[in-house]
Amino acid sequence: MSDPSNIATAELDAKPALQNSIAADLIAVVVAVTAGDPRVLTIQDRSALPSGPFELKHRSLQAGLRAWVERQTRLPLGYMEQLYTFADRDRAGGGQHVISISYLGLTREQETSGEYEAIWCSWYSYFPWEDHRAGAPEVIERALLPSLQAWAEAATNPGLRQGRKQRIAVTFGIEGGTWNEDLILQRYELLYEAGLIPEAARAGALGNTGRGPSLPQSCVGQPMILDHRRILATGIARLRAKIKYRPVVFELMPETFTLLQLQRCAEALAGRLVHKQNFRRLIEQQELVEDTGETMPDTGGRPAKLFRFRREVLTQRAVVGTKLPISRA
Amino acid sequence: MSDPSNIATAELDAKPALQNSIAADLIAVVVAVTAGDPRVLTIQDRSALPSGPFELKHRSLQAGLRAWVERQTRLPLGYMEQLYTFADRDRAGGGQHVISISYLGLTREQETSGEYEAIWCSWYSYFPWEDHRAGAPEVIERALLPSLQAWAEAATNPGLRQGRKQRIAVTFGIEGGTWNEDLILQRYELLYEAGLIPEAARAGALGNTGRGPSLPQSCVGQPMILDHRRILATGIARLRAKIKYRPVVFELMPETFTLLQLQRCAEALAGRLVHKQNFRRLIEQQELVEDTGETMPDTGGRPAKLFRFRREVLTQRAVVGTKLPISRA
DNA sequence: GAACATAATGCTCAATTGGAGTATAATAAA
DNA sequence: TTTATTATACTCCAATTGAGCATTATGTTC
Numbered sequence: 001m002s003d004p005s006n007i008a009t010a011e012l013d014a015k016p017a018l019q020n021s022i023a024a025d026l027i028a029v030v031v032a033v034t035a036g037d038p039r040v041l042t043i044q045d046r047s048a049l050p051s052g053p054f055e056l057k058h059r060s061l062q063a064g065l066r067a068w069v070e071r072q073t074r075l076p077l078g079y080m081e082q083l084y085t086f087a088d089r090d091r092a093g094g095g096q097h098v099i100s101i102s103y104l105g106l107t108r109e110q111e112t113s114g115e116y117e118a119i120w121c122s123w124y125s126y127f128p129w130e131d132h133r134a135g136a137p138e139v140i141e142r143a144l145l146p147s148l149q150a151w152a153e154a155a156t157n158p159g160l161r162q163g164r165k166q167r168i169a170v171t172f173g174i175e176g177g178t179w180n181e182d183l184i185l186q187r188y189e190l191l192y193e194a195g196l197i198p199e200a201a202r203a204g205a206l207g208n209t210g211r212g213p214s215l216p217q218s219c220v221g222q223p224m225i226l227d228h229r230r231i232l233a234t235g236i237a238r239l240r241a242k243i244k245y246r247p248v249v250f251e252l253m254p255e256t257f258t259l260l261q262l263q264r265c266a267e268a269l270a271g272r273l274v275h276k277q278n279f280r281r282l283i284e285q286q287e288l289v290e291d292t293g294e295t296m297p298d299t300g301g302r303p304a305k306l307f308r309f310r311r312e313v314l315t316q317r318a319v320v321g322t323k324l325p326i327s328r329a
Numbered sequence: 330m331s332d333p334s335n336i337a338t339a340e341l342d343a344k345p346a347l348q349n350s351i352a353a354d355l356i357a358v359v360v361a362v363t364a365g366d367p368r369v370l371t372i373q374d375r376s377a378l379p380s381g382p383f384e385l386k387h388r389s390l391q392a393g394l395r396a397w398v399e400r401q402t403r404l405p406l407g408y409m410e411q412l413y414t415f416a417d418r419d420r421a422g423g424g425q426h427v428i429s430i431s432y433l434g435l436t437r438e439q440e441t442s443g444e445y446e447a448i449w450c451s452w453y454s455y456f457p458w459e460d461h462r463a464g465a466p467e468v469i470e471r472a473l474l475p476s477l478q479a480w481a482e483a484a485t486n487p488g489l490r491q492g493r494k495q496r497i498a499v500t501f502g503i504e505g506g507t508w509n510e511d512l513i514l515q516r517y518e519l520l521y522e523a524g525l526i527p528e529a530a531r532a533g534a535l536g537n538t539g540r541g542p543s544l545p546q547s548c549v550g551q552p553m554i555l556d557h558r559r560i561l562a563t564g565i566a567r568l569r570a571k572i573k574y575r576p577v578v579f580e581l582m583p584e585t586f587t588l589l590q591l592q593r594c595a596e597a598l599a600g601r602l603v604h605k606q607n608f609r610r611l612i613e614q615q616e617l618v619e620d621t622g623e624t625m626p627d628t629g630g631r632p633a634k635l636f637r638f639r640r641e642v643l644t645q646r647a648v649v650g651t652k653l654p655i656s657r658a
Numbered sequence: 659g660a661a662c663a664t665a666a667t668g669c670t671c672a673a674t675t676g677g678a679g680t681a682t683a684a685t686a687a688a
Numbered sequence: 689t690t691t692a693t694t695a696t697a698c699t700c701c702a703a704t705t706g707a708g709c710a711t712t713a714t715g716t717t718c
Contacts (some may be wrong), residue, residue, distance in 0.1 A: 048668070054351065054426070060416060061414075085411060085414040087390045097383070098382060170644070258695090259695085275677070276696095277696080277698090278676070278678080281676095282676095291387065298685095300686075300693050301685060301686075301692080302696080303695080304694075315496070326677095327678080426679095586665090589666080602707070604705095604707070605666090605667095606668085606669090606708085607706065609666090610705095626715090628664085628715095629663085631712065631714050633665075634666080654706070
């Protein structure tokens, strides 16, 4: 019965065979943006994403996770979507498989009640090389690229060596290429393979991943348990891609906001600066916001108009969100 | 232990609690395009997608499914990606949950060995309203829209009624809107809610979905077991979206092909015609193909050059694929 | 062999979009 | 009053995109 070729003949019965039983858990990537900082909800002293076994009273995965997060954060999860299901992780012994179903949720940061040791933590502490708002982090040039180059050179097979070099060039946008914030997962996997990520050393005992030089945490970021950091990278990648074609940024904003606040939020997620005027043009011409009539003083200059998200557009159109006019400067 | 609020405190142990055990199975949406027809691999007399319990010898979900499909079709699965994990389905009694993890795979049609009763089947037989290559199918105007309108009118709550009307207008692109092929899942869900999909009647006994008028199969498409048709719609939606920004069409093509063949393939997937010259411009300026030097006679006119996909671009760039210059005519 | 049908392929053109910069307005702080 | 700072309104130009015309190379039909 373990030959995969009998998948087709296996009877599709509502009653699954009991011998084929596995364990599943849920993992949540809950994101908020506060003070220009994209944050993720963590537990266990920032070393883990909130998670738990799947044994819902609630009917669906989604409903269970939503209820839990809303209780944790005391705020509605405006948006939630499934990220990925992992099953090829370390097994649990005894022949049991573990399946992890991860979700991405968006909300606004709130005092966490503390009873579960949940902490909001800037996601750039896990990926220091990903914040390009003040230019490319020097850690890339200083530490990561040299180590990656060395790893590429260490390949004996010329083809493999060339392939590694190319991956480095593409993901980090060197040699004429340009930085692409959406490639965060590819960059993480590259660093992981190169043995620069502490988590790789842990798993490395089993796999073929080499152990690279030990760089300080300020270079390679804070580690997490198991593959949680990889899941976080998956969530960030999804979010960075999504803000370009769906109006999801608004789920991270308060009820009313200025256009600059909105811009700062988008920039925090993308890890890049956007062109202010073009950003506003985009938002307004798509009629994503409406004027509240009020203004926000104390902006340090001319008072800014307060806007509100026009939630109607979510149903009225099936359209694009903001294509983020990222400035190339 | 069933209160979802304890997800955070649940210990993240490598050994999952045995009491929390569920069943999982894999479901595959395997697509090929033959003779201008997008086809999906089905079993059980076209009523089901290939699936089977998850109890892999192989280390990962992906590896198991890939091996199985390759054995079935005798052809490599060029491309495979996870679609979605469903868990809120009908339970299996006895407190067991069933999780279904679905995958999308691309290949080329091949004689199936027949031993598993696998049949390639045009996906438009399941969604007759989705093929707009020869204009909007008349079944929309003739049968679907009237039934949907009636369903909308049947809502007593005015807000609900308005919402239904709006969803109909948006998903079917009426009232000034335009047809959007990516909304296939939304259209299916709308028809399902309106009770026009036979599957809804089966599940309707449990839920709140009304039983709509019984339309002939030529209007509402061929049914499938459980929620397989919904999963198929999910796969098609993913594919239709993906061909616009990733060069995945080539996974469905033979080694060498003419540009018109490539175009027909893309059109088959999108269910829409594209502008020939602009399509070629797009393909060539992105350097996705290279001339083989050979030509294909018997095209009915001037012989066409044969091209080959430049697989290098997959690693060389992390870029867009084909944005499909769909003709509005 | 001439006319015709059918595709392939090359090219033009206008409209739109997108990146970038300039100019002006309104406020607080010095 | 000057200066710093931000908001907001426009302008400009280049690149992209949608659409169509023109030409070329075949096979087919009178």
